[in-house]
Amino acid sequence: MASEQLSGRWSLNGMTTLVTGGTRGIGHFIVEELAGFGATVYTCSRNQKELNERLQEWGAEGFKVYGSTCDKASRTEREELIKNVSSTFDGKLNLLVRGCGLTTWILGKLCSAKFVTVCLYGYT
Numbered sequence: 001m002a003s004e005q006l007s008g009r010w011s012l013n014g015m016t017t018l019v020t021g022g023t024r025g026i027g028h029f030i031v032e033e034l035a036g037f038g039a040t041v042y043t044c045s046r047n048q049k050e051l052n053e054r055l056q057e058w059g060a061e062g063f064k065v066y067g068s069t070c071d072k073a074s075r076t077e078r079e080e081l082i083k084n085v086s087s088t089f090d091g092k093l094n095l096l097v098r099g100c101g102l103t104t105w106i107l108g109k110l111c112s113a114k115f116v117t118v119c120l121y122g123y124t
């Protein structure tokens with residue numbers, strides 16, 4: 001449970017995070033870690049079925065995770081993602097983890113003063 005994971009460590013309660021490419025691999029791990037610390041997470045990937053499965057699993061764990069499909073190669077889909085994230089987080093984003101890569105300029109409009117970017121190198 002999220003509360004057990006928080007015990008003895010630190011809290012990210014109230015923090016908003018976007019983890020691109022969160023359905024598999026290191027992005028998936030990071031979604032679970034951040035949500036386990038109490039952050040609200042938004043994630044994306046291209047495969048709707050896999051994304052829905054992950055969202056269901058995270059919901060069952062008590063994690064606050066939202067998501068929608070987005071192909072980072074599509075500007076239209078990137079802009080749709082930003083709209084969704086902005087709407088979900090009321091325009092405030094504390095942390096961006098670029099699991100599958102996304103250009104940062106499009107995210108600038110979401111950022112709060114405490115915005116931090118973590119880039120997992122490999123994708124551009």
Ligand SMILES: NC(=O)c1ccc[n+]([C@@H]2O[C@H](COP(=O)([O-])OP(=O)(O)OC[C@H]3O[C@@H](n4cnc5c(N)ncnc54)[C@H](OP(=O)(O)O)[C@@H]3O)[C@@H](O)[C@H]2O)c1
Binds near residue numbers: 050123
């Ligand atoms: N795994 C590691 O130990 C490790 C260590 C250091 C750095 N990294 C870096 O971390 C990044 C992720 O690696 P990984 O091994 O976790 O990769 P992965 O297992 O292939 O996961 C990639 C994630 O990104 C999504 N994705 C891929 N292409 C996408 C696209 N065009 N648009 C939107 N989402 C996309 C995938 O979902 P869909 O396919 O459904 O879109 C999936 O959720 C890479 O840059 C890698 O170089 C990984």
